[in-house]
Amino acid sequence: MSDSIVDIAKAARAASLVLSQATLEERNGALDAIAGALRANADSIMKANARDLAAASKANLAMPLVKRLKVDADKVDEIVTGVQSVRQQSDPLGETLKATELDEGLRLYRVSVPIGVIGVIFESRPDALVQIATLCLKSGNAALLKGGSEALETNRVLAKLILDATKGMPGIPEGWMHLMEAREEVRALLDLHDDVDLIIPRGGNDLVQYIMDNTKIVVMGHADGICHVYVDAAAELAKAMKVCVDAKVQYPAVCNAAETILVHRDVAVALLPELVAKLQSQGVEVRGDEGVRAVVSEDVVPATEADWATEYLDLIVSIRVVDGLDQAVDHINRYGSHHTDAILTEDATVANRFLRAVDSASVVHNASTRFADGFRYGLGAEVGISTNRLHSRGPVGLDGLVIYKYVLLGDGQVAGDYVGPSARPFLHRPLDSSWNPDR
Amino acid sequence: MSDSIVDIAKAARAASLVLSQATLEERNGALDAIAGALRANADSIMKANARDLAAASKANLAMPLVKRLKVDADKVDEIVTGVQSVRQQSDPLGETLKATELDEGLRLYRVSVPIGVIGVIFESRPDALVQIATLCLKSGNAALLKGGSEALETNRVLAKLILDATKGMPGIPEGWMHLMEAREEVRALLDLHDDVDLIIPRGGNDLVQYIMDNTKIVVMGHADGICHVYVDAAAELAKAMKVCVDAKVQYPAVCNAAETILVHRDVAVALLPELVAKLQSQGVEVRGDEGVRAVVSEDVVPATEADWATEYLDLIVSIRVVDGLDQAVDHINRYGSHHTDAILTEDATVANRFLRAVDSASVVHNASTRFADGFRYGLGAEVGISTNRLHSRGPVGLDGLVIYKYVLLGDGQVAGDYVGPSARPFLHRPLDSSWNPDR
Numbered sequence: 001m002s003d004s005i006v007d008i009a010k011a012a013r014a015a016s017l018v019l020s021q022a023t024l025e026e027r028n029g030a031l032d033a034i035a036g037a038l039r040a041n042a043d044s045i046m047k048a049n050a051r052d053l054a055a056a057s058k059a060n061l062a063m064p065l066v067k068r069l070k071v072d073a074d075k076v077d078e079i080v081t082g083v084q085s086v087r088q089q090s091d092p093l094g095e096t097l098k099a100t101e102l103d104e105g106l107r108l109y110r111v112s113v114p115i116g117v118i119g120v121i122f123e124s125r126p127d128a129l130v131q132i133a134t135l136c137l138k139s140g141n142a143a144l145l146k147g148g149s150e151a152l153e154t155n156r157v158l159a160k161l162i163l164d165a166t167k168g169m170p171g172i173p174e175g176w177m178h179l180m181e182a183r184e185e186v187r188a189l190l191d192l193h194d195d196v197d198l199i200i201p202r203g204g205n206d207l208v209q210y211i212m213d214n215t216k217i218v219v220m221g222h223a224d225g226i227c228h229v230y231v232d233a234a235a236e237l238a239k240a241m242k243v244c245v246d247a248k249v250q251y252p253a254v255c256n257a258a259e260t261i262l263v264h265r266d267v268a269v270a271l272l273p274e275l276v277a278k279l280q281s282q283g284v285e286v287r288g289d290e291g292v293r294a295v296v297s298e299d300v301v302p303a304t305e306a307d308w309a310t311e312y313l314d315l316i317v318s319i320r321v322v323d324g325l326d327q328a329v330d331h332i333n334r335y336g337s338h339h340t341d342a343i344l345t346e347d348a349t350v351a352n353r354f355l356r357a358v359d360s361a362s363v364v365h366n367a368s369t370r371f372a373d374g375f376r377y378g379l380g381a382e383v384g385i386s387t388n389r390l391h392s393r394g395p396v397g398l399d400g401l402v403i404y405k406y407v408l409l410g411d412g413q414v415a416g417d418y419v420g421p422s423a424r425p426f427l428h429r430p431l432d433s434s435w436n437p438d439r
Numbered sequence: 440m441s442d443s444i445v446d447i448a449k450a451a452r453a454a455s456l457v458l459s460q461a462t463l464e465e466r467n468g469a470l471d472a473i474a475g476a477l478r479a480n481a482d483s484i485m486k487a488n489a490r491d492l493a494a495a496s497k498a499n500l501a502m503p504l505v506k507r508l509k510v511d512a513d514k515v516d517e518i519v520t521g522v523q524s525v526r527q528q529s530d531p532l533g534e535t536l537k538a539t540e541l542d543e544g545l546r547l548y549r550v551s552v553p554i555g556v557i558g559v560i561f562e563s564r565p566d567a568l569v570q571i572a573t574l575c576l577k578s579g580n581a582a583l584l585k586g587g588s589e590a591l592e593t594n595r596v597l598a599k600l601i602l603d604a605t606k607g608m609p610g611i612p613e614g615w616m617h618l619m620e621a622r623e624e625v626r627a628l629l630d631l632h633d634d635v636d637l638i639i640p641r642g643g644n645d646l647v648q649y650i651m652d653n654t655k656i657v658v659m660g661h662a663d664g665i666c667h668v669y670v671d672a673a674a675e676l677a678k679a680m681k682v683c684v685d686a687k688v689q690y691p692a693v694c695n696a697a698e699t700i701l702v703h704r705d706v707a708v709a710l711l712p713e714l715v716a717k718l719q720s721q722g723v724e725v726r727g728d729e730g731v732r733a734v735v736s737e738d739v740v741p742a743t744e745a746d747w748a749t750e751y752l753d754l755i756v757s758i759r760v761v762d763g764l765d766q767a768v769d770h771i772n773r774y775g776s777h778h779t780d781a782i783l784t785e786d787a788t789v790a791n792r793f794l795r796a797v798d799s800a801s802v803v804h805n806a807s808t809r810f811a812d813g814f815r816y817g818l819g820a821e822v823g824i825s826t827n828r829l830h831s832r833g834p835v836g837l838d839g840l841v842i843y844k845y846v847l848l849g850d851g852q853v854a855g856d857y858v859g860p861s862a863r864p865f866l867h868r869p870l871d872s873s874w875n876p877d878r
Contacts, residue, residue: 021795021796100816116828197829212655216654236851239850239851251854362846363846364848367545368854371541371852376865378539378865390842391842405799405802406811408802408803410806410810413805414682414807415815418815426815437794
């Protein structure tokens with residue numbers, strides 16, 4: 001088994017070299033073919049999905065998982081629309097990011113190119129397979145995919161439709177995508193740092209943490225999403241209330257939902273009774289520190305140290321009263337997961353200190369943490385949300401799937417002419433032009 | 440020992456949060472203080488270096504290592520000039536890389552920030568310590584440094600001068616830099632992926648490979664530099680000759696020197712006799728495949744499979760005759776290290792196919808591979824040369840030491856208003872403005 005994934009990864013590397021040369025028209029043509037094939041075969045997708053759903057029901061799979069697993073006619077439409085939206089994105093490849101004239105007739109261009117081979121491991125949602133495969137195709141990357149075993153039948157049909165639709169199309173090599181089915185293949189994949197350049201896990205904390213702990217390949221994603229809202233002394237309380245409730249309640253199962261609310265001591269009495277009541281009325285369990293419970297004790301469970309470090313992903317919130325900005329920032333940098341954190345205040349100076357000092361991928365002033373998402377940020381299709389500190393941070397769009405190469409164009413220049421006592425000087429003049437590979 | 444490096448790394452993380460807030464004036468002030476301290480203490484640096492040199496002589500250290508180890512008055516001047524040049528660089532931090540109006544009054548900025556904590560492991564050259572420490576300081580990153588044991592005394596003095604000079608300066612926290620002295624500390628450091636964000640190795644292949652094999656932290660650098668020059672059928676032969684000789688001979692011990700020359704069959708007879716003679720006259724040992732030896736056999740050693748995968752770093756070159764562009768590209772993508780590869784041709788179409796298809800950090804048309812270097816590329820101070828496919832590729836300047844955060848500024852917006860049947864639409868309009876944290 002692990003021998004075969006080694007070969008498959010080598011084939012993916014070879015395919016990635018070919019796919020990196022495909023024109024935008026060729027890549028978009030393949031995306032059109034995929035959208036057409038999925039639409040035309042909605043029935044067989046749903047039939048396969050019915051088999052997965054039957055197995056899930058037999059296995060007593062938890063309801064939220066079943067919900068994410070289900071593919072009905074509307075879901076197929078949504079998946080096809082997703083493919084079309086990836087197709088509409090502007091080309092992430094071949095963009096000149098920087099151009100410099102090193103010397104007369106010696107021009108340097110930094111040009112965007114695909115990363116190479118991307119491994120994606122995802123749970124439940126079969127739509128993730130299509131989304132990631134098409135994002136990789138658009139950005140010229142080969143993709144090695146592994147879905148959850150509960151979606152095996154659906155994933156198998158989706159992968160086959162995608163591969164059949166793109167087979168033999170101009171510019172699209174065999175082996176550009178492969179669906180892994182066995183868990184041992186993932187284990188083997190995590191060792192292939194020569195042929196796999198990036199791993200993107202899409203799934204729960206345990207999956208992501210397992211992958212991060214078991215590979216030397218760069219993993220782009222986030223394990224936790226422990227997000228905070230800090231209500232400052234200078235907050236407008238009605239605004240603060242609205243944002244706190246939205247950040248916690250609007251969709252609690254997602255990574256950018258708030259888990260902890262920090263409240264400045266000076267507004268604790270004015271804010272907390274109404275805020276706690278409002279949250280509780282929406283079914284939220286409130287856990288508070290001493291400061292909170294001194295103001296509101298009814299149905300407020302004492303918060304423990306463990307609460308500050310917990311991502312509930314549920315209708316539970318921890319609330320702490322803090323002495324001011326510095327304590328809030330320290331709390332967030334210490335217990336948070338560097339994902340998304342917000343401040344509510346009408347004091348611009350305090351806001352700016354918070355935005356600078358909080359070490360998170362997204363920092364927010366007077367708005368909900370729930371905006372931290374690729375679609376809402378205007379990135380188009382979303383690859384995921386990264387808490388890495390290299391390459392891509394925060395919501396990642398197509399531009400997270402590309403890197404650059406340097407293209408140097410000369411007319412016989414040699415380095416020896418630029419060293420020693422009679423060295424030619426470099427110009428290092430910025431250029432306005434782009435590299436045109438069809439000149 | 441490994442306990443203490445754990446604590447030191449945690450202190451570095453804390454320091455990095457403070458240093459990330461230092462203004463450009465504060466960071467430049469610290470760089471001025473460092474330059475001044477190094478200049479004023481040139482004698483004590485040279486005295487410490489003399490002790491290292493004496494130990495090196497006792498230990499019969501190889502001459503090239505001794506040469507790199509030596510710090511005389513000129514070298515101190517050079518080091519100080521290097522610090523001043525880092526100081527002159529424009530601020531890599533706080534730059535607005537992208538700005539989007541999500542909706543009326545809801546603006547999103549992507550702003551450059553430091554990465555965090557950077558571990559740097561380098562050999563021999565004590566000037567590397569100063570260069571890396573000052574690059575980290577300029578970019579707001581904390582630095583954990585480990586030099587070669589042969590430079591222990593010199594490194595110790597340099598690190599102390601830097602720390603003493605910056606101690607208590609406004610904006611500069613204690614613990615922003617630390618010099619490790621024991622090898623076991625490096626071993627322990629490689630495990631600290633929570634508190635160290637990036638490892639930069641500066642040294643020989645063995646060091647870099649060891650580090651890459653023994654850490655899950657991202658390593659930015661290159662192990663090998665197996666660079667190629669391909670002389671196409673449409674090459675201007677005088678130009679090709681000059682570039683081949685420069686790429687091999689001008690400084691053979693560096694990573695961007697050519698190791699293999701590929702020659703199109705159609706110009707083999709016209710080029711090879713003169714090229715081989717020219718290389719041999721400059722002391723280069725030539726190893727050739729059958730095709731080469733069919734044209735020139737005198738003093739041309741047969742090249743073996745191992746030669747194509749060898750970085751000589753010396754006056755040795757392997758030459759292969761190829762049937763054309765495709766074979767050249769295949770050879771380079773197979774045996775090369777994705778570092779820097781050049782084509783010599785007057786045919787623009789062939790050149791562009793090469794530049795697109797060769798999967799290397801730098802691809803070069805009609806110029807020497809030796810230009811692939813941060814200074815020559817106009818990046819200013821150089822962090823290193825990366826063959827990674829994420830974050831930074833090729834010569835890396837200060838911009839390789841930064842990442843970005845998203846800053847979202849609103850006026851109480853909540854996500855709930857943007858979903859459902861009466862959802863507000865997003866504008867997603869590009870903005871011209873930059874985020875001003877002092878508004």
